[in-house]
Amino acid sequence: MSASPTPVRRADELRVVLLVSRARAAARSGDLDGALRLLDEADDPALAGHRDVLDLLARVHAQRGEPARAAEYWRRVQEQQPRDPAASAGLARLDRLGRRGPRAALARHRAGTALAAAVCAVAAITAGTVVLTDDADGPPERSAPSLTDRAERLAQRLDAEHRARQEQERARASARRADAVAALARELRAPGVDAAVRGDAVEVTFTDGLFAEADRLTPVGADRLAVLGGRLAGRQADVEILGHTAAVPGAPDSGGSVLALWRALVAARELSAASGRPLTAFTTASADQQDAPYPGLARNRTVTVLVTPD
Incomplete structure (x- = not known):
């Protein structure tokens, strides 16, 4: 007595078609392992035992x-x-492939070619669209479009609409982030403090040098860091500080410097005090001498602050 198939509710037909369609696409692209993973993950008996799923497996x-x-x-x-004609045809071909002898070798060649074509055929994977016969040389007989065919077309349309919605949401999220970064740049600007959008971050520079010499802040430099620190208070953002020095005769003209790193650390201390954020919230580094933001020496006794909102 033959086993009865697991009943499939009409509402599950679309789920079956989606599963088979995605696994079939993976197989056609050459990802046979991916196709098996998709099919093996069907934990619902109504799906795992469906005729189309078993045939594709x-x-x-x-x-x-x-x-x-x-x-x-x-x-x-x-x-x-x-x-089932497809199962009968497949088993018959496998039987011919397993035989021995000269005639069997010819049969294996012909049956193997037909079996590979059947495996790769798009329509053969969906029930009711193509019926495989046991004739290795004969073309498949095509029947009228079935409910499953219509469901698959609907599934493909739903997939396309879903991808379009995802793309629209990504575009909206990107626009929202761009607006947020632009707003942050406006909010961080102050007299002597410039802020410009750099991708997903805001780059803050200072119109005058912050340090009189070495790593000693000028009074104006301390005030401007205090203003910036106040505007960073309460914000969820990554803050990176790059210390600068200009290239001077007799000193290395690239590779960064200890002095530039010390300037970044001093700036981090001032920003921490003004913003209430811990020192660990700031990343500090030395910029390369070639990346000094200004011509001349005095204005490059400074730091650059990169603020990236979370």
Whole structure:
């Protein structure tokens, strides 16, 4: 007595078509392992035992050179539908492939070619669209579009609409972030403090040098860091501080410097005190001498602050 297929509710038909369509697309792209993962993850018995899922599992295993597994799944199809033409054709071809002798070798060649074509055929994977016969040389007989065909077209349309909505949401999220970064730049600007949008971050520079010499802040430099620190208070953002020095005769003209790093650390201390953020909230580094923001020496006794909102 043949086994009865697990009942599939009409509402589950679309889920079956989506699963088979995605696994089929993976198989056609050459990702047979990915196709098996998709099919094996169908934990709902109504899906895992569906005729279309079992047939596709058989085809993928045949394509992987695993005839025993392919035969296993086609026999499970026959348990549900003893006269299923695709399962009968697949099992017959596997049987010919396993025979020995000169005639069998020719049969294996012809049957193997037909089986590979059947595995790769798009329509053959969906029930009711293509019926495979046992004639290795004959073309498949096509029947009228079934409910599953219409459901697959609907699934493809829904997938396309879903991808379009995702793209629209990404575009909206990107626009929102751009607006937020532009607003942050406006809010960080102050007399002597410039802020410009740099991608997803705001780069803050100072119109005058912050340090009189070495790492000693000028009174104006301390005031401007205090203003910036106040405007950073309460904000969720990553703050990176780069110390600068200008290239001077007799000193290295690239590779950064200890003095530039000390200036970044001093600036971090001032920003921490003014913003209430811990020192660990700031990243400090030395900029390369070639990246000094201004011509001349005095204005490059400074730091650059990069603020990236979370």
